[in-house]
Amino acid sequence: MTTELLDKYNVQGPRYTSYPTAPEWNEGIGPKDTEDACARANARKSPVSLYVHLPFCDEQCWFCGCFMKVVPKPDRKGDDRAEIEPYLADVHKEIDLLAKRIDPSRSIEQVHWGGGTPTYLTPVQADRLAQHLLETFKPAENAEVSVEVDPRVTTAKHLEVLKNRGFNRVSMGVQDFDPEVQELVNRVQPFDMTKSLVDAARSLGYGSVNLDMIYGLPGQTRAGFEASVEQIISLRPDRVAMYSYAHVPWLKRPQRVLAAHLPEGTEKFAIFVSGIERFVAAGYVYIGMDHFALPHDEIVKAQQDRSLTRNFQGYTTHAGCDLYGMGVSAIGSVDDMYLQNTKDYGEYHAAMVAGRVATVKGCRLSDDDVLRREVITRLLCHCVIDKRDVEKTFGLKSFDETFANATAKLPELVDDGMVTITADEIRVTTMGRIFIRNVAMLFDAYLEKKTADSPKIFSRTL
Ligand SMILES: C[S@@+](CC[C@H](N)C(=O)[O-])C[C@H]1O[C@@H](n2cnc3c(N)ncnc32)[C@H](O)[C@@H]1O
Numbered sequence: 504m505t506t507e508l509l510d511k512y513n514v515q516g517p518r519y520t521s522y523p524t525a526p527e528w529n530e531g532i533g534p535k536d537t538e539d540a541c542a543r544a545n546a547r548k549s550p551v552s553l554y555v556h557l558p559f560c561d562e563q564c565w566f567c568g569c570f571m572k573v574v575p576k577p578d579r580k581g582d583d584r585a586e587i588e589p590y591l592a593d594v595h596k597e598i599d600l601l602a603k604r605i606d607p608s609r610s611i612e613q614v615h616w617g618g619g620t621p622t623y624l625t626p627v628q629a630d631r632l633a634q635h636l637l638e639t640f641k642p643a644e645n646a647e648v649s650v651e652v653d654p655r656v657t658t659a660k661h662l663e664v665l666k667n668r669g670f671n672r673v674s675m676g677v678q679d680f681d682p683e684v685q686e687l688v689n690r691v692q693p694f695d696m697t698k699s700l701v702d703a704a705r706s707l708g709y710g711s712v713n714l715d716m717i718y719g720l721p722g723q724t725r726a727g728f729e730a731s732v733e734q735i736i737s738l739r740p741d742r743v744a745m746y747s748y749a750h751v752p753w754l755k756r757p758q759r760v761l762a763a764h765l766p767e768g769t770e771k772f773a774i775f776v777s778g779i780e781r782f783v784a785a786g787y788v789y790i791g792m793d794h795f796a797l798p799h800d801e802i803v804k805a806q807q808d809r810s811l812t813r814n815f816q817g818y819t820t821h822a823g824c825d826l827y828g829m830g831v832s833a834i835g836s837v838d839d840m841y842l843q844n845t846k847d848y849g850e851y852h853a854a855m856v857a858g859r860v861a862t863v864k865g866c867r868l869s870d871d872d873v874l875r876r877e878v879i880t881r882l883l884c885h886c887v888i889d890k891r892d893v894e895k896t897f898g899l900k901s902f903d904e905t906f907a908n909a910t911a912k913l914p915e916l917v918d919d920g921m922v923t924i925t926a927d928e929i930r931v932t933t934m935g936r937i938f939i940r941n942v943a944m945l946f947d948a949y950l951e952k953k954t955a956d957s958p959k960i961f962s963r964t965l
Pocket residue numbers: 566567568569617618619620651652653654675676677678715716717746747748749750
């Protein structure tokens with residue numbers, strides 16, 4: 504990889520957890536749209552995925568790009584979380600609201616708690632919420648029920664109560680084990696703290712443990728990151744997410760303090776590649792973009808049989824579900840619509856008190872959006888596009904004619920070693936997997952409209 508090629512491909516671009524991406528959504532979408540989309544989804548009896556957003560954290564990690572709120576407490580693992588009770592009461596109301604709108608005969612295949620930090624809740628609060636949610640929406644037998652946790656505030660008791668309620672997957676934030684990096688990003692989390700929580704999850708019988716890392720953080724070096732990767736590997740997580748640090752200080756002000764120390768360009772690339780090499784050498788499968796998994800994990804099988812898909816949590820095995828989001832800022836994807844709740848706590852509370860859903864933003868997909876979303880998803884998940892299959896699925900006369908703009912640019916990507924093309928398929932190379940966002944961007948109709956002086960929206964692709 505030359506510096507020129509790196510500069511050429513390391514441009515701003517979406518992560519494609521949705522298509523059209525969030526900047527294209529509009530505020531003309533509201534509660535009535537949610538009601539109508541729910542009715543259409545009920546008619547199809549599609550399976551259901553539920554997401555609950557629990558935005559609270561004790562402290563701010565300077566790198567954080569999530570929608571979160573710091574509610575500090577003197578006793579970090581203490582029981583005093585009374586301040587968030589009103590929010591939890593609203594989420595309980597939203598569960599009841601959705602229960603009236605989702606046909607009870609539909610299968611609940613996926614439940615996910617994200618944040619913020621869901622285990623900011625005390626075990627008692629978490630137990631109460633889990634009981635209400637999972638008794639209202641009883642998950643199917645093979646359902647994936649998962650929670651994101653921060654080892655700094657999570658106790659074995661948290662994991663135990665959630666396991667007893669039916670949670671079977673846990674995802675822990677680590678980012679990097681290097682003490683200097685941890686200091687620089689305001690997230691001190693010793694290795695032993697993470698290890699003991701992984702051990703607790705295993706002995707409680709969680710079927711899958713995921714660990715999150717971030718590359719491109721301030722103070723990271725290739726050697727230091729490799730040491731962290733080795734420590735992660737020693738814990739043998741079933742899945743690893745190794746995210747590229749998304750530096751978007753125009754959206755996330757705390758990130759500004761990190762600007763001076765960031766590894767860039769070839770250095771960031773070397774850190775990433777060394778991470779890939781170590782995980783692959785340790786027996787992990789590189790799923791693509793930022794995900795690795797052990798060969799037994801169902802995400803690997805899903806990639807092989809092409810049932811893998813993407814949603815707001817990244818890669819997921821449950822294609823075909825309608826996603827219902829609960830909590831402030833939560834996003835749903837129901838029928839042909841993306842639907843987002845308000846980010847304003849007061850507005851969310853008012854909606855719950857009034858007994859109406861809190862949708863304030865979203866997007867209705869056109870036929871062209873649906874087609875492009877499918878092509879982008881297939882690229883990101885399977886790293887190959889079978890043109891004849893896309894033509895058959897969507898009744899197209901010619902893939903190459905429909906995507907004439909993208910097709911015209913492909914030979915350049917072939918020359919750069921990112922893809923190979925034949926009359927029937929576009930296949931992403933090993934190098935192309937690293938820059939897969941750039942390949943997907945060719946099929947994004949909205950990016951074509953952006954000009955060089957459009958405001959900053961996305962993080963860089965590397
Ligand atoms: C909601 S947090 C996980 C749970 C918990 N709050 C924690 O941090 O342990 C989700 C994950 O997003 C990733 N993340 C947060 N900000 C990011 C950023 N700016 N760029 C890339 N990844 C980021 C981190 O890896 C983090 O673990």
